[in-house]
Amino acid sequence: MHYVDEILFHFELFGDLCKNLYKNMQVSQICELLSATIICGNKYSSATIERGYSSDLMSDVLTLDTDNLLLITGLCNLQTIRTSEMADIKFIVFVRNKKLNDEMLALAKENNMCILESPFTLFKASGLLYQAGLKPVY
Amino acid sequence: MNLEFQIEGGNFSRAGHASSEIKKMLKQLGVDSRCIKNIVIAMYEAEVNVVAHAFEGLIQVHIESDKITTVISDKGPGIADVDLAMQEGYSTASKKVREMGFGAGMGLPNIKKNTDELTIESTVNKGTTVKMVNHF
Numbered sequence: 001m002h003y004v005d006e007i008l009f010h011f012e013l014f015g016d017l018c019k020n021l022y023k024n025m026q027v028s029q030i031c032e033l034l035s036a037t038i039i040c041g042n043k044y045s046s047a048t049i050e051r052g053y054s055s056d057l058m059s060d061v062l063t064l065d066t067d068n069l070l071l072i073t074g075l076c077n078l079q080t081i082r083t084s085e086m087a088d089i090k091f092i093v094f095v096r097n098k099k100l101n102d103e104m105l106a107l108a109k110e111n112n113m114c115i116l117e118s119p120f121t122l123f124k125a126s127g128l129l130y131q132a133g134l135k136p137v138y
Numbered sequence: 139m140n141l142e143f144q145i146e147g148g149n150f151s152r153a154g155h156a157s158s159e160i161k162k163m164l165k166q167l168g169v170d171s172r173c174i175k176n177i178v179i180a181m182y183e184a185e186v187n188v189v190a191h192a193f194e195g196l197i198q199v200h201i202e203s204d205k206i207t208t209v210i211s212d213k214g215p216g217i218a219d220v221d222l223a224m225q226e227g228y229s230t231a232s233k234k235v236r237e238m239g240f241g242a243g244m245g246l247p248n249i250k251k252n253t254d255e256l257t258i259e260s261t262v263n264k265g266t267t268v269k270m271v272n273h274f
Contacts, residue, residue, distance in 0.1 A: 058239030062179050063248055075239045079186075082154035083239065086161070086182045088175055103151065 023133035024048040027091065027114060030070070033128050034118040036093060039100060041114030049091055052134040054126040058083040066137050072129070074098055074122050081107045093118050095125045145188045145195035147214065150238055153189040156197050157182040167201070169274055177206055177272045180252040183245040184210045184268050190235040191215060192265065204274055211267040217260040224250065
């Protein structure tokens with residue numbers, strides 16, 4: 001086998017291995033991994049999530065076509081909840097110890113969302129979730 | 139069915155209110171969820187643009203059996219070069235708008251992506267009118 005073919009073959013094997021490592025995660029598992037607390041939507045603690053997307057830029061979030069998504073963000077304002085409502089995102093983790101205000105919480109509840117708060121950074125939270133098998137969007 | 143919503147320039151706590159109401163209405167009408175998502179994302183982007191850049195605006199929605207037409211008109215600074223504004227990454231947004239998670243120059247391209255027909259008319263120092271049509 002030519003060296004290039006051999007390298008490509010190993011890349012493919014590695015890719016398949018990564019795909020096999022991806023797995024859906026329960027909200028309760030995510031809480032455990034991120035030392036997170038469920039702020040609203042406790043009924044979703046056993047719901048499973050397929051993919052994660054980390055961003056503080058809502059313009060990027062609005063370009064996604066993905067369903068069953070967990071948004072991991074440190075941007076804590078009303079527009080984070082509004083953007084998630086428009087993009088059909090039900091699950092959000094607010095990182096860096098950001099706390100929702102009453103207006104945000106009311107809007108999240110109205111839209112039947114499940115909101116978590118984690119003390120970790122965006123980098124650490126994303127890394128832990130990826131390592132545990134949550135799929136990236138792209 | 140015709141609906142109208144006022145938009146207040148600069149009031150970010152109300153931004154998205156109209157899009158949210160329309161989303162609920164389209165759900166009640168039994169419109170396909172993928173179609174609803176396209177419509178409301180385009181509408182929300184346009185609504186945020188009015189809040190971010192204009193003094194006031196009006197959303198007019200006309201729902202027919204096969205399509206929804208949305209006209210968002212505002213009184214504001216207008217867009218000097220619409221073609222330039224359509225380019226991804228071009229933005230004149232303020233620091234405040236960027237702090238809200240917007241202003242990356244992706245709004246208009248994303249509106250285009252999520253609508254079947256889009257026309258933008260703008261006059262500098264008067265305002266902008268965005269017309270969007272989505273077929274069900």
